Amino acid sequence: MATIEDYDERPPGAPRTTFIQRHSALTRLTHWINVLCLSLLLMSGLQIFNAHPALYWGQYGADADPSWLSIEAVEEGDGFRGILRVGSLTVTTTGILGISGAGDDAAQRGFPSWSTIPSYQDLATGRRWHFFFAWLFVINGLVYTLHGVATGHFRRDLAPSAEEMSPRHLKQEIADHARLRFPKGEKARHYNVLQKLVYLAVIFVLLPLMLATGLTMSPGIDAGYPFLLDVFGGRQSARSIHFICAWSIVLFVILHVSMVILSGLWNNLRSMITGRYAIEIAGDDK
Numbered sequence: 537m538a539t540i541e542d543y544d545e546r547p548p549g550a551p552r553t554t555f556i557q558r559h560s561a562l563t564r565l566t567h568w569i570n571v572l573c574l575s576l577l578l579m580s581g582l583q584i585f586n587a588h589p590a591l592y593w594g595q596y597g598a599d600a601d602p603s604w605l606s607i608e609a610v611e612e613g614d615g616f617r618g619i620l621r622v623g624s625l626t627v628t629t630t631g632i633l634g635i636s637g638a639g640d641d642a643a644q645r646g647f648p649s650w651s652t653i654p655s656y657q658d659l660a661t662g663r664r665w666h667f668f669f670a671w672l673f674v675i676n677g678l679v680y681t682l683h684g685v686a687t688g689h690f691r692r693d694l695a696p697s698a699e700e701m702s703p704r705h706l707k708q709e710i711a712d713h714a715r716l717r718f719p720k721g722e723k724a725r726h727y728n729v730l731q732k733l734v735y736l737a738v739i740f741v742l743l744p745l746m747l748a749t750g751l752t753m754s755p756g757i758d759a760g761y762p763f764l765l766d767v768f769g770g771r772q773s774a775r776s777i778h779f780i781c782a783w784s785i786v787l788f789v790i791l792h793v794s795m796v797i798l799s800g801l802w803n804n805l806r807s808m809i810t811g812r813y814a815i816e817i818a819g820d821d822k
Contacts, residue, residue, distance in 0.1 A: 556725055558813035563689070566680040567808055573673035574785065576665060579653040581782060582646070583662030589646030591779055595770030604776070609634045609644040616644060674747060681739075693727060694736055700729035718799040724815045738788055742781050749778040 559567075590597075590606035597603070604623055609616040618634025620627045629635075636648040649655040653665050684690045699705060709730050712718075719728055727735070751757045752764040752774035768774040796804045807813035 553814050553816050555812045555814055557811050558725075558807045559811050560683075560687075560689075561811065562683050563680070564808055564811060566676050566683075569676045570673065573669045573676065574789070576653060576669045577673060578782065578786065579651060580662045580665035580669065583652040583654065583657075584659060584666060585779070586646040586652060586657060587659040587662075591776045592772040593769065593776060594772050595765070597772035597775075601772065605779075607633045607646040670747075670750065677739075677743060694732050696729045696732045700732070705729065716798055721815060721817050724813075734788065738785065742784055742788075746778060746781045746785070749774040749781065753778065 589608070590603040592601045592603050594601045603621070606621045607629070608619050608621065610619055611617075616635055617628060618630040618632065618636075620629045620633050632648060633646060634644070636643050636645050643649075645657065652662070654661050684694075706729065709728055713730060718724075748764070749768060751761075752768050753771055758765055758771070764774075765771060768777060803814050
């Protein structure tokens with residue numbers, strides 16, 4: 537990442553601020569397409585989940601296997617109560633999950649209308665939205681991956697070194713992040729080892745697993761590639777893994793956005809829009 541501009545003059549030896557080109561144009565473009573795709577995939581996925589708001593392990597689900605997670609509306613007095621069941625744990629979620637709204641406007645649904653596309657219950661439309669943006673997401677990911685391999689981006693920017701993977705270095709990085717101590721100066725030119733490991737896990741583990749389990753839920757794909765059902769232990773198991781991966785990505789996004797805000801919102805946002813990222817370096821550095 538080369539320096540492209542120095543913009544202030546200070547006395548010799550004083551720290552100075554300089555801009556570096558942190559993200560290529562293609563990286564920035566694919567990043568914002570990912571933001572669009574992931575948002576609409578989540579919302580349309582919740583619409584699909586609402587058609588049967590329960591998850592199972594195994595092949596058949598429903599009456600054949602007990603659910604390990606469900607969002608339900610149970611009758612209570614003159615009305616209903618929303619509950620979330622995870623294994624033996626039951627949590628009341630009226631107004632958010634199970635039952636949305638209040639009084640005459642209350643409706644039985646898994647996730648609330650504001651979180652789904654479309655807002656009303658429509659499984660067919662939800663599937664069309666989900667499939668369209670799923671394939672756009674896959675194509676966008678392939679473009680990013682091929683670009684990363686061709687330009688050496690993965691090897692140069694994302695592959696952790698042996699020194700970075702040492703227990704001592706990892707422990708220090710974790711401690712610095714826990715104290716909200718972010719890299720400064722020359723260290724800010726590069727991703728830290730925790731960023732590298734998390735990005736690699738998302739790109740090469742979570743997202744491929746999401747794609748594979750999504751395909752396994754398709755009867756047409758299963759007919760052509762029946763081994764997928766054996767790999768994931770059945771269609772219902774694939775649905776559960778897909779759900780877990782989706783919320784793991786949501787957790788990653790929450791942590792990612794939090795770090796972006798805490799480490800300098802405008803600087804990070806500008807770098808993902810224009811590519812320009814400001815760092816402070818010692819005045820005698822070249």
